[in-house]
Amino acid sequence: MDVNEGTRWRAEVFISLRPGVNDPQGLAVRDGLRRLGYTEVEDVRVGRYVQMWLRAPDRKTAEERVGLMCDQLLANPVVEQYRFSLEPA
Amino acid sequence: MDVNEGTRWRAEVFISLRPGVNDPQGLAVRDGLRRLGYTEVEDVRVGRYVQMWLRAPDRKTAEERVGLMCDQLLANPVVEQYRFSLEPA
Amino acid sequence: MRFAVVTFPGSNGDHDALMAIRLGLGHAAELVWYTETDLSRFDCIIIPGGFSYGDYLRAGALARFAPVMSAVAREAEAGKPILGICNGFQILTEARLLPGALLRNASLEFVCDWVWVRVEQTRTPWTSQLAPGTLLRLPIAHGEGRYYVEAEELVALETNGQVVFRYVDADGLPTADANPNGSVANIAGVCNERGNVVGLMPHPERAYDRFVGGDDGLRILASVLSVGLEVAHSPR
Amino acid sequence: MPIVPEILREVALTEEEYARAVALLGREPNLIELGMIGALWSEHCGYKHSRPLLRKLPTSGPHVVQGPGENAGAVELGDGLVVVLKIESHNHPSAVEPFQGAATGVGGIVRDIFAMGARPIALADSLRFGPLEEPRQQYLFHGVVGGIGWYGNCLGIPTVAGDVFFAPEYRQNPLVNAMCVGIAERSALIRARATGPGNLVVLVGADTGRDGIHGATFASVEDPERSHRGVVQVGNPFLEKLLLEACLEVLETGAVVAMQDLGAAGLTSASAEIAARGGTGIELDVALVPRRETGMTPYEVMLSESQERMLLVVDPEGIDRVLAIFRRWELHAVVIGRVTDDGLLRVLEDGQVVAELPVWLLTDACPTYVREAREAGEIRERRAFDPDALPDLQPAEVAEMLAALLRSPNIASRRPIYRTYDHTILTNTVLPPGAADAAVLRIKGQRFGIALKTDCNPRYCLLDPRLGTMHAVAEAARNVSCVGAEPLAITDCLNFGNPERPEIYYQLVQAIEGMAEACTVLGIPVVSGNVSLYNETEGRSIPPTPVVGIVGRLADVRRCVGMGFRGEGKVFLLGSE
Numbered sequence A, B: 001m002d003v004n005e006g007t008r009w010r011a012e013v014f015i016s017l018r019p020g021v022n023d024p025q026g027l028a029v030r031d032g033l034r035r036l037g038y039t040e041v042e043d044v045r046v047g048r049y050v051q052m053w054l055r056a057p058d059r060k061t062a063e064e065r066v067g068l069m070c071d072q073l074l075a076n077p078v079v080e081q082y083r084f085s086l087e088p089a
Numbered sequence C: 001m002r003f004a005v006v007t008f009p010g011s012n013g014d015h016d017a018l019m020a021i022r023l024g025l026g027h028a029a030e031l032v033w034y035t036e037t038d039l040s041r042f043d044c045i046i047i048p049g050g051f052s053y054g055d056y057l058r059a060g061a062l063a064r065f066a067p068v069m070s071a072v073a074r075e076a077e078a079g080k081p082i083l084g085i086c087n088g089f090q091i092l093t094e095a096r097l098l099p100g101a102l103l104r105n106a107s108l109e110f111v112c113d114w115v116w117v118r119v120e121q122t123r124t125p126w127t128s129q130l131a132p133g134t135l136l137r138l139p140i141a142h143g144e145g146r147y148y149v150e151a152e153e154l155v156a157l158e159t160n161g162q163v164v165f166r167y168v169d170a171d172g173l174p175t176a177d178a179n180p181n182g183s184v185a186n187i188a189g190v191c192n193e194r195g196n197v198v199g200l201m202p203h204p205e206r207a208y209d210r211f212v213g214g215d216d217g218l219r220i221l222a223s224v225l226s227v228g229l230e231v232a233h234s235p236r
Numbered sequence D: 001m002p003i004v005p006e007i008l009r010e011v012a013l014t015e016e017e018y019a020r021a022v023a024l025l026g027r028e029p030n031l032i033e034l035g036m037i038g039a040l041w042s043e044h045c046g047y048k049h050s051r052p053l054l055r056k057l058p059t060s061g062p063h064v065v066q067g068p069g070e071n072a073g074a075v076e077l078g079d080g081l082v083v084v085l086k087i088e089s090h091n092h093p094s095a096v097e098p099f100q101g102a103a104t105g106v107g108g109i110v111r112d113i114f115a116m117g118a119r120p121i122a123l124a125d126s127l128r129f130g131p132l133e134e135p136r137q138q139y140l141f142h143g144v145v146g147g148i149g150w151y152g153n154c155l156g157i158p159t160v161a162g163d164v165f166f167a168p169e170y171r172q173n174p175l176v177n178a179m180c181v182g183i184a185e186r187s188a189l190i191r192a193r194a195t196g197p198g199n200l201v202v203l204v205g206a207d208t209g210r211d212g213i214h215g216a217t218f219a220s221v222e223d224p225e226r227s228h229r230g231v232v233q234v235g236n237p238f239l240e241k242l243l244l245e246a247c248l249e250v251l252e253t254g255a256v257v258a259m260q261d262l263g264a265a266g267l268t269s270a271s272a273e274i275a276a277r278g279g280t281g282i283e284l285d286v287a288l289v290p291r292r293e294t295g296m297t298p299y300e301v302m303l304s305e306s307q308e309r310m311l312l313v314v315d316p317e318g319i320d321r322v323l324a325i326f327r328r329w330e331l332h333a334v335v336i337g338r339v340t341d342d343g344l345l346r347v348l349e350d351g352q353v354v355a356e357l358p359v360w361l362l363t364d365a366c367p368t369y370v371r372e373a374r375e376a377g378e379i380r381e382r383r384a385f386d387p388d389a390l391p392d393l394q395p396a397e398v399a400e401m402l403a404a405l406l407r408s409p410n411i412a413s414r415r416p417i418y419r420t421y422d423h424t425i426l427t428n429t430v431l432p433p434g435a436a437d438a439a440v441l442r443i444k445g446q447r448f449g450i451a452l453k454t455d456c457n458p459r460y461c462l463l464d465p466r467l468g469t470m471h472a473v474a475e476a477a478r479n480v481s482c483v484g485a486e487p488l489a490i491t492d493c494l495n496f497g498n499p500e501r502p503e504i505y506y507q508l509v510q511a512i513e514g515m516a517e518a519c520t521v522l523g524i525p526v527v528s529g530n531v532s533l534y535n536e537t538e539g540r541s542i543p544p545t546p547v548v549g550i551v552g553r554l555a556d557v558r559r560c561v562g563m564g565f566r567g568e569g570k571v572f573l574l575g576s577e
């Protein structure tokens, strides 16, 4: 695919640990917030937020490609799940 | 604040490096994607995605509290910026 | 000199700091628990390396709120010498007792090695006994040591004399190859405006004995003793 | 609920094994009991195929303080100190999630060392991957090396030695073996033996989740993807650091009778093992176990493999002091049961008995198998190959060939690996990785020091498992000798394919016999070890990989030698011809 072809899209990918997977970082942040007085916090999960700028002829193609990238590289399905959004950039 | 008081909210916090701050991880992901054949990817930035579940009487309070948590702990303003969304959970 | 070495949950360089002071310097030092709220009985404070609170979120982000940090801030205000090593440096920047921030290494990898650093500033108690330009061989061991400040602030740091250590090659030149983590301007350590609070990524406390790699770190730790002498000699 | 073949497959028991369990128990086990039996009778926990063979290894010697059978082995160093050592595999988890798999492997082996009351002072790692040119192998390599570094660096235990080898047969089955070495006062060593009925059973550390349920069976079947399992474990080295410091501190109260880490098969295995060693029984209530998740069944609690947990047996007199120390370290510590004198492992839920099994049935009644051993014809053919038949290099080719050799990942510098491991922390590292054939550590305040290394050349072991394993022992011994140390003891990790196949069982038998012979001849006892079988995918096995971890003693650590020439002088070559 030609890099300069098509519309420019910005994808935002939200990767989080699958439910049930231990999240020590989330626990540490939750406890930290509570110690600071934010006792209303019940749970915290920490994941990754990936922004990507890419070219694709249309939304459908862009969606397909980003999905593939997530499956192949960005998330490890054994422990992680993801969702993403797309907008013209 | 009583932990069991008020509505339960889910906050999604998106933390990213401020523009201008070098993001070697983003570059590494971009290069990795390109090597896998995703040559349409122009740029990648990697940040943090924090999900929180908390109690608050109303949206305004929840917004205020989450904003404070971000300023105080979740993001380091020297290098990071954040935005967040809220929904009843 | 009465040395305090602060232990946070997850500190792992506290013991080495203690050994360096006791075995290397022949001075007494005491481990101080992170819940301590009064450090006034000490003459200087070391915030050691490690992974306080697992370095979760950002290195130093959670430790900064430990009870002992209010006491550290108070002693900093009082002008006592404070040294943050590695994770201690990260904690002090998160606490805004030192400028800037420490980001993930440009290589994205943890790096353990011996490096050369050049002493850029001798107005701090931790470098007062060293000649400007002195080269020191010190170990590094960190994953988040890329020092960052914005361009304008960098200028301010340089003009205020707040850059204390720089990564250099064996000839003393701050080359790109000598920079192990991508820090701006090869900065390995900085101080606050007043100069009493110093933070650095290399580990002087692991370099107190030639038998295990070198003893250049002792020159930093020994410098602070001169402050002790001044305190002792100053009229009450 | 009738026990159908699907359920047996789930817990990895054969019909014969199930019949044996029923006969020994005198009744049908319920589902919880079945799960517990399945886990402890798995290859991973029960050593079904290796137990009869391992008896051949020499395990005693004048310096041995603790041989195999406890959390780790221990050998005398002098001046009242012992060195504690153990190696363990985390191959299967690392194949699925390389970073966390390797990280939790380090976590497990470190717990084994401080469970003995020793302070861990060094780590070593032995790694095997497929060809590094392939993207998938790079992913595995970076994940594994990253995970080992993350966990060890965070704990503040230097990783000072190891070995790594790349070969196509490891593509689907990378090997991740981690070794830990600790130091203790001989008098302060603690054993994992639940003695004294009435003593309290304390669980401390992480809350229990649905992590790695059936991890033990998962490591004992050929196709883990197909077998049922819970979620992959995620390590928390920060919590482990607190656990390590707190566990060493509670030992000073004198109130701790036994300590055991929770590894494969979690609470089931830990409680059964300490009761078996103590000749007692244990009663515990799963409702008292702190959970990370809601709605967990007793089955899940008993088989969870959540990391960073320890089981302690504590004298009721000292329980307050023990719990206070754990509180100071901000650790959850809960009394979940007590030691009994009836030889039963009794599991309650809110006071109601939900499972009750004789301890011996879990730990000693596991069937063992002696299989048919037959060498594969293909290997015989390979061995017949005559290297002398190869044409000599032409002078013009030599430089290029040398460069090609040096470029090979099996020969090139290991610096990219050990540079990411903290090897200077604790300020004991006299000869760091890369400086010598083995790492050398001092022990502060002592004249003597220790050397350590891991070794195994899988090519030799493939061609001749017996000679190859003897070679691995000899190489490890040579490596510590080269720095000036006398080999003291070995810990071994036997990584093989599916032992139910005659050609694999042959390799296992031969390797163990070779190890026994080499260790006997050299006078080096094997004081601990680990067996990892079923390292194969679709019938393609790894080469036999009996990794040898060794510890040596230098009488005067100041007289150690590295491998660089030290200034001008003469060069001596030792050996014949």
Ligand SMILES: Nc1ncnc2c1ncn2[C@@H]1O[C@H](COP(=O)(O)OP(=O)(O)O)[C@@H](O)[C@H]1O
Pocket: D124, D125, D126, D127, D159, D160, D161, D162, D163, D164, D414, D415, D417, D418, D421, D432, D433, D434, D435, D436, D437, D438, D439, D453, D455, D479
């Ligand atoms: N996975 C590893 N982790 C840490 N150190 C390693 C690893 N692999 C090799 N090393 C170190 O690199 C050096 C060379 O290792 P190796 O090639 O196995 O040596 P040798 O061929 O002499 O047995 C040694 O110091 C060894 O401890």
